[in-house]
Amino acid sequence: MNPNKYIPTLVAFTLLMTHFSMSLAFGDEFSLEESRLILSQVDNLVSYEGKDFSGEYTITDIRPGEGTSRTKMTMFRRDSVVSYTIIIMEPQSDKGKGYLRQGDKLWLYDPIPRRFTVISARDRFQNSNARNTDFTKSTLAEDYRIVGHSTGQLGAYKTDIYDLEAITDDVSFPKMKIWIDQDKLVRKFEDYSLSGRHMRTTAIPKYTRLQESYVPVQIVIQDEVRGRELNGKFEHQRTVISVEKASFMDIPDMVFTQAYIERVSR
Amino acid sequence: MTALISTALRNFFRNIKRYRVLLMALVLITAVLTIVLAVVLGMRTALYEKASRYFAGNIVVMAYNGNGASRIEKPEEVLQSIRQLDPLGVAVRCFSRRSTYYDLNNIELFFSGYYVKQRRIVGVEWDLESPVLSKFDFIEGSVPDAGDEEAVLISSATANQLHIAVGDKLLVSILSDLGHINTADLIVRGIFSESSFFGYQTYIHRYTLNRLREAPVERVNEMGVYLVNPISDEERVAELLTREMGKFLPVFVIMKSREQYTAQASKLRDEREYGVVSISAQLKEIEDLMGAITLIASVVILMFLGIVVVGVSNTFTMIVWERSREVGTLRALGMQRPRVIFSFLIEALFLGMSGVSLGMLLGIGVLEIVRSAVSFPPNVVSTLFFTQARLPWVLPVWGVFLISGLVAGASILGSLQASLRAGRLSPAEALRRGK
Numbered sequence: 001m002n003p004n005k006y007i008p009t010l011v012a013f014t015l016l017m018t019h020f021s022m023s024l025a026f027g028d029e030f031s032l033e034e035s036r037l038i039l040s041q042v043d044n045l046v047s048y049e050g051k052d053f054s055g056e057y058t059i060t061d062i063r064p065g066e067g068t069s070r071t072k073m074t075m076f077r078r079d080s081v082v083s084y085t086i087i088i089m090e091p092q093s094d095k096g097k098g099y100l101r102q103g104d105k106l107w108l109y110d111p112i113p114r115r116f117t118v119i120s121a122r123d124r125f126q127n128s129n130a131r132n133t134d135f136t137k138s139t140l141a142e143d144y145r146i147v148g149h150s151t152g153q154l155g156a157y158k159t160d161i162y163d164l165e166a167i168t169d170d171v172s173f174p175k176m177k178i179w180i181d182q183d184k185l186v187r188k189f190e191d192y193s194l195s196g197r198h199m200r201t202t203a204i205p206k207y208t209r210l211q212e213s214y215v216p217v218q219i220v221i222q223d224e225v226r227g228r229e230l231n232g233k234f235e236h237q238r239t240v241i242s243v244e245k246a247s248f249m250d251i252p253d254m255v256f257t258q259a260y261i262e263r264v265s266r
Numbered sequence: 267m268t269a270l271i272s273t274a275l276r277n278f279f280r281n282i283k284r285y286r287v288l289l290m291a292l293v294l295i296t297a298v299l300t301i302v303l304a305v306v307l308g309m310r311t312a313l314y315e316k317a318s319r320y321f322a323g324n325i326v327v328m329a330y331n332g333n334g335a336s337r338i339e340k341p342e343e344v345l346q347s348i349r350q351l352d353p354l355g356v357a358v359r360c361f362s363r364r365s366t367y368y369d370l371n372n373i374e375l376f377f378s379g380y381y382v383k384q385r386r387i388v389g390v391e392w393d394l395e396s397p398v399l400s401k402f403d404f405i406e407g408s409v410p411d412a413g414d415e416e417a418v419l420i421s422s423a424t425a426n427q428l429h430i431a432v433g434d435k436l437l438v439s440i441l442s443d444l445g446h447i448n449t450a451d452l453i454v455r456g457i458f459s460e461s462s463f464f465g466y467q468t469y470i471h472r473y474t475l476n477r478l479r480e481a482p483v484e485r486v487n488e489m490g491v492y493l494v495n496p497i498s499d500e501e502r503v504a505e506l507l508t509r510e511m512g513k514f515l516p517v518f519v520i521m522k523s524r525e526q527y528t529a530q531a532s533k534l535r536d537e538r539e540y541g542v543v544s545i546s547a548q549l550k551e552i553e554d555l556m557g558a559i560t561l562i563a564s565v566v567i568l569m570f571l572g573i574v575v576v577g578v579s580n581t582f583t584m585i586v587w588e589r590s591r592e593v594g595t596l597r598a599l600g601m602q603r604p605r606v607i608f609s610f611l612i613e614a615l616f617l618g619m620s621g622v623s624l625g626m627l628l629g630i631g632v633l634e635i636v637r638s639a640v641s642f643p644p645n646v647v648s649t650l651f652f653t654q655a656r657l658p659w660v661l662p663v664w665g666v667f668l669i670s671g672l673v674a675g676a677s678i679l680g681s682l683q684a685s686l687r688a689g690r691l692s693p694a695e696a697l698r699r700g701k
Contacts, residue, residue: 195449197439197451
């Protein structure tokens with residue numbers, strides 16, 4: 001092994017980190033490489049490459065003045081091939097519906113006509129404030145670049161606050177603001193429209209550590225444009241997602257197929 | 267001839283008591299005819315007005331290259347072609363230059379926490395289409411000023427769902443052409459009542475819509491021509507405009523049905539080609555419905571006219587019988603048979619024309635009273651066929667002539683047999699019968 005061959009890489013990395021530190025210190029703009037470096041650290045903690053993930057999700061949709069609905073579902077996720085399978089367990093009216101994602105393709109299975117329909121990843125999930133993209137692995141580093149940075153206190157957490165701008169057209173929101181704690185975990189993010197309108201806020205108060213990764217076990221999504229004024233106070237529509245029985249146990253390949261969804265939906 | 271007419275006129279007034287019942291029947295028939303024809307034409311005109319506003323004009327120019335979406339890349343050439351219509355004798359009301367956005371899932375309007383989805387949002391130039399947009403059934407507000415890029419016009423159904431009023435700030439959200447969620451805060455300048463048939467579309471400035479779409483601000487998707495006489499001119503103008511555009515641009519055949527329209531939109535082409543579609547092609551189903559209504563109305567009218575013919579025939583048979591002595595005297599004094607026949611026919615014509623005149627006055631009076639006094643509640647029929655919740659009616663000159671011809675014709679036809687019989691009477695027989 002020749003240690004000299006690593007010297008150029010080490011120098012490049014040191015220069016990059018120095019430049020990055022200077023940028024943070026003096027508020028310079030971030031280069032694409034710097035953005036990728038920071039955001040990939042964030043992505044890596046909540047992406048489960050090389051292992052399968054499963055969990056039971058409860059989605060509570062709170063619509064002020066209209067009522068609350070609850071959806072229970074089982075999620076199977078394989079980040080290495082950007083796939084997931086979701087089977088709806090509750091409510092009874094939606095029981096048996098399934099979502100299958102394979103790369104860029106996403107289908108919704110309806111057990112009544114027994115038909116798969118192609119849907120958009122940007123669509124709302126079960127008419128809640130969550131979107132279909134929210135259940136796939138985190139790809140901040142691929143989709144966004146950092147265009148601004150500050151620091152701030154978010155409850156008990158000291159956070160770095162990054163302003164992000166989309167670099168691909170595959171994302172729902174072209175602008176974001178994220179709050180990252182000292183453990184590099186996203187604690188909050190705000191989604192903005194292209195014109196800068198604040199559309200959605202997501203808070204992740206609880207993570208659970210599983211092997212070397214983190215699983216967000218409570219997510220609160222607040223719609224900034226939907227809601228009702230009740231008793232003189234504006235109440236936003238909210239969606240609370242709780243995750244239980246999170247596991248990294250291997251999942252058979254056939255779970256990520258249409259045949260599986262059809263079978264379990266019977 | 268003048269003597270014959272004056273004799274017939276004198277006889278008509280002399281026998282007016284005999285004609286009274288028949289005259290009343292003719293007046294009523296004419297009034298019904300007038301009302302039916304004027305309302306059917308009025309509803310058709312109102313429908314064309316609404317449809318043309320929805321589709322960008324009575325004749326709309328599209329340009330396709332095969333991806334299904336229309337984009338006018340050479341609006342100046344299209345405009346030049348439209349301007350050629352005037353010297354060709356076409357009465358053009360105004361023209362449109364629109365950007366259109368259609369999306370089943372991604373057009374959302376928000377106000378104060380309330381939200382509603384729309385299928386279509388249209389970018390217009392307020393000043394260009396003002397003559398047409400001002401005919402909206404505005405519940406509140408009006409057409410925005412020419413350069414008002416913050417303005418939005420919404421339907422009353424949308425306003426009710428959003429609990430929004432004129433002057434409030436509306437948030438419009440769409441998915442841009444590049445796939446980004448984009449929003450704009452716009453001010454509601456007008457709320458109009460519109461039929462659900464046209465899908466409650468929202469109108470904003472063309473530049474604003476293009477900015478929301480992340481498209482070049484000057485982009486035009488379709489251009490339209492609003493005609494002064496759409497029903498009669500449409501077909502001719504479609505041909506003229508296609509011919510004029512053909513001088514500058516590659517054109518395809520006139521789209522005469524929705525099937526042709528869909529086929530042309532998806533047909534693959536080497537370069538973008540231009541074509542026109544008319545409102546009647548877009549409104550095939552409604553045209554069929556209107557055709558059915560017109561057919562039923564025509565059958566009813568023909569039945570009425572049949573009754574008129576029988577009534578006039580019976581009355582004239584009686585009149586000729588009662589006036590046999592008078593006919594005999596005139597014949598004895600040397601009046602020829604044809605003059606006797608014409609004398610009765612002219613009397614029947616006077617009867618018919620009197621019925622037409624009074625009946626039209628009655629019909630128009632009833633229509634005008636209903637139009638000005640009755641405001642119909644919004645429903646499927648009233649929003650689609652009525653104007654500003656009022657019964658629309660139109661009675662063109664040809665309609666007046668048609669009704670006059672039908673009623674006077676029925677009157678003459680009814681009197682024909684009795685008149686011929688009067689003409690066949692010999693003076694001796696007539697004088698004997700009259701004793």
